[in-house]
Amino acid sequence: MTTTLTLRRPDDWHLHLRDGAMLEGVLPHTAQHFARAIVMPNLVPPVVTGAQAAAYRDRIMAALPEGMNFTPLMTLYLTEETDPEDVVRAHAEGLVTAVKLYPAGATTNSASGVRDFGRVRGVLERMAEAGVPLCVHGEVTDADIDIFDREAVFIERVLDPIRRATPGLRVVMEHVTTADAVAYVRSAEQDLGATITVHHLVINRNHILAGGIRPHYYCLPVAKRETHRQALRAAAVSGDPRFFLGTDSAPHVDAAKETACGCAGIFTAPNALSVLAEVFEAEGALDRLEGFAALHGPAFYGLPPNEERITLTKGAPVELPERIETGDGPVTVFDPGFPLHWHVTG
């Protein structure tokens, strides 16, 4: 029986750290387990220039508790006014790792996102030439498209046309939630990867809506029906290097979740690796956890994997705190609905 697992220290290829008191509250929960993370730029106002990314990186490093090692990988928020030369320069300097595309209105703080994809064609072409990856929130936002169809429609109407029009552009389809997205990523011969969150491996839409409405299970893209969850699990444990971990851990204070219009986002940073180990064990794929959490991501981004190792140990279930306290208020931690036997012990 496997009771300890040693793997290279994981990275989180999609993370929301916020700013100010919330940043201080949540950063240690990521830094205790992850060496690096792709940090989302959807602050208010968003991080749109290299200079803003540098300033945000400095704030993150200032919030990092002494003795913790963590490298934030910064992103720029793509707008219709983004200056291609600023992007390429910030990337060349090592300041920015990727650019994030939010369709306008798709999720939390996305109002500055792209409405007319034709207006960012020039930036995308320069990014392809310079090897700057594009991270994509893959949902259309048209009011007449059903919320559960928006990812599949985005692939057909937006993502596939962008990729065809911009050969060489490296794209990460983030937080995929559908069998359609899994199939699309598998069909790509090159330059396409996908992140999968921990929570989308665990919940389906029944968790949000059956027997009560549960805002702490609500994120965007929203969890789909069970068949899609099964497709995500199969992709995550397959060993296919195009799929890698991006938790999309997204803290909101409870008051912003438990309200008449609750924010989208699930906070998984504290227990992401414990939950992930349970999932991989249930799928009989603990030997592929390192690939998903620590190898495929760096390979896609052209970065070396981490040299440092961590150890997970299996034992009696440990009760984790249901919520963490931050200077902005309490933030509920993702409840997977099953006991957690695996914990990072070294």
Added chain:
Amino acid sequence: MTTTLTLRRPDDWHLHLRDGAMLEGVLPHTAQHFARAIVMPNLVPPVVTGAQAAAYRDRIMAALPEGMNFTPLMTLYLTEETDPEDVVRAHAEGLVTAVKLYPAGATTNSASGVRDFGRVRGVLERMAEAGVPLCVHGEVTDADIDIFDREAVFIERVLDPIRRATPGLRVVMEHVTTADAVAYVRSAEQDLGATITVHHLVINRNHILAGGIRPHYYCLPVAKRETHRQALRAAAVSGDPRFFLGTDSAPHVDAAKETACGCAGIFTAPNALSVLAEVFEAEGALDRLEGFAALHGPAFYGLPPNEERITLTKGAPVELPERIETGDGPVTVFDPGFPLHWHVTG
């Protein structure tokens, strides 16, 4: 241009009045517009005997403000222990109008509902003989059935077998939410009717989940995708007497909605008729509003329509209060998302 509408006073063929301070708070909002209502028995504990129904009716009448005319039509909550003779006696005495079937766990306060439908066969057969209608919450509760499939699966697995096994049983499929249910009701030659709520004519599941999670749009059965809403609207305005109004107006205090596990239920009593008039006008079917709201229901239940008339008048939009105050706390009123020009004026 139609600016006033006179119709027989409507009835509400599916209503939650609760008890105590909540009953006092919500009853006037129904009684001001509706002459009668089928009152749901899902109190805690549920109303399972004729004697309990009589006592609940007395509490409702005691809570009715002086000068208001309103007749509660009482129902019994069907359990696996229900005594058929008590049901038939209470119906014969005019004390009880119908019996309500909740699959156990289907919605608010349904824990005492039916798990093994074979165990209520005897009651249903006596009801069929005695002409006691059965009101049905039409959803299976199996955890492995997707929340959006539960109504269609219920028809196939439970409702159709019950109806075939119990010829002559008059059944109301309540708060139908799918094109499947509309088609099933249309396919029945006799003894099957359906209520449709006001909110299911207005919202689809995007209203609950797109751009924020909205507990005040959450009820069970949950709103489905847009094609189903269109099927409900077509049924409601069709003039088909098998479809009639049951608001399922279901008050919960805001604190029970805006929380980690929000209760199912939408409170529409104050503006149900205003919203309904907007819907029928938009569908070019104002001439069929009286049938849906005041004629088809009594005909199904074998009761005379109300003699009294009400008048709705169209004018500048009126702002209704967003919530009402009750002794238990504030209760948010359904927001249809469009202005309300029609109001009951006499």
